[in-house]
Amino acid sequence: MKLQENIWEIPYHKAFFKTSHNSYEHSIREQLNKGVRGLEYDIHDDKIQELNDFEVYLFKNYYNVMLNIDGNPSDYLFSNWLRILREWSNKHNSEHAPITLFIELKDSIIDSNNKSDELYGIVKLNEIIINSITLNKLYTYKNFRESNYNWPTVSDLKGKFIIVLTSYWGSSWVSNEGGFESRLEYLSRSLEGKDDICFVSWVEEDKGDQALFLKKNTHFWKCRIDYSKKRYNEINSKQRLTRVDYDKIVGGKHVKTYYKKNYKTGYQCNFPSTDLWNSELYDESFPWSI
Numbered sequence: 001m002k003l004q005e006n007i008w009e010i011p012y013h014k015a016f017f018k019t020s021h022n023s024y025e026h027s028i029r030e031q032l033n034k035g036v037r038g039l040e041y042d043i044h045d046d047k048i049q050e051l052n053d054f055e056v057y058l059f060k061n062y063y064n065v066m067l068n069i070d071g072n073p074s075d076y077l078f079s080n081w082l083r084i085l086r087e088w089s090n091k092h093n094s095e096h097a098p099i100t101l102f103i104e105l106k107d108s109i110i111d112s113n114n115k116s117d118e119l120y121g122i123v124k125l126n127e128i129i130i131n132s133i134t135l136n137k138l139y140t141y142k143n144f145r146e147s148n149y150n151w152p153t154v155s156d157l158k159g160k161f162i163i164v165l166t167s168y169w170g171s172s173w174v175s176n177e178g179g180f181e182s183r184l185e186y187l188s189r190s191l192e193g194k195d196d197i198c199f200v201s202w203v204e205e206d207k208g209d210q211a212l213f214l215k216k217n218t219h220f221w222k223c224r225i226d227y228s229k230k231r232y233n234e235i236n237s238k239q240r241l242t243r244v245d246y247d248k249i250v251g252g253k254h255v256k257t258y259y260k261k262n263y264k265t266g267y268q269c270n271f272p273s274t275d276l277w278n279s280e281l282y283d284e285s286f287p288w289s290i
Helices: 028-033 078-091 120-133 141-146 179-191 211-217 225-230 232-238 280-285
Strands: 038-044 099-105 161-166 199-203 220-223 241-245 271-274
Touching: 028 078, 038 078, 038 271, 078 099, 078 120, 078 161, 099 179, 099 271, 120 179, 161 179, 161 220, 179 199, 179 211, 199 211, 220 225, 225 232, 225 241
Parallel strands: 038 099, 099 161, 161 199, 199 220, 220 241, 241 271
Antiparallel strands: none
């Protein structure tokens, strides 16, 4: 693929976006000002009935969440962490490339913590996203379905937000059981036209009989860079967007994965996620972010 002069006309699934890992550990405003267009929030539902909201954090002691830093919220409420994205977008008159937010489900959103007579977690998740960002600023799964599953250009998505649900498979040490099942349920309901605000990501480590269902029906993929290279042709044909852990490249665990040098030979990654988004190494490796 040649670097295009007008990168705004690249289809969304062929574009590269500077992406941060655990975005709440830094100023969201600073990241957006410096070109980050892929963000990640980890959310928990431990107090959802008490707070009527999810919370954004990784570990229960909250130590890595940067509150009150350059416009960051003063609390952990998911709705407030979404509103700062909308406020930044409005301040810039929506003249920015689409912002893709990966929501890492650290708890099940269909578990006993939610009301037994309805999928309270899914209903609440959609409600919070719509109320906090507003529907007219979202590019939803419904919009994608109505376009016959063809990705628009980056220009067509100017000023929009795309929300993607992901998680580790349930047995991972950083996740309670249920993220996998929650993604399955959300996707199933989206395919029926019931809940189609968010996209759902297939995760390489997904296991069990239903993992193939996710792989077949999702339009995002969370994987390691070596998997991305092995399945380059498959991912291209499916127009599935990939998010990989760029820190593993920095650590030397994968060889020569510079974007310009290796795209044609099997390097596929739309969202290289890293804690080093503000480093010269990142910019040198991926020189044409939008």
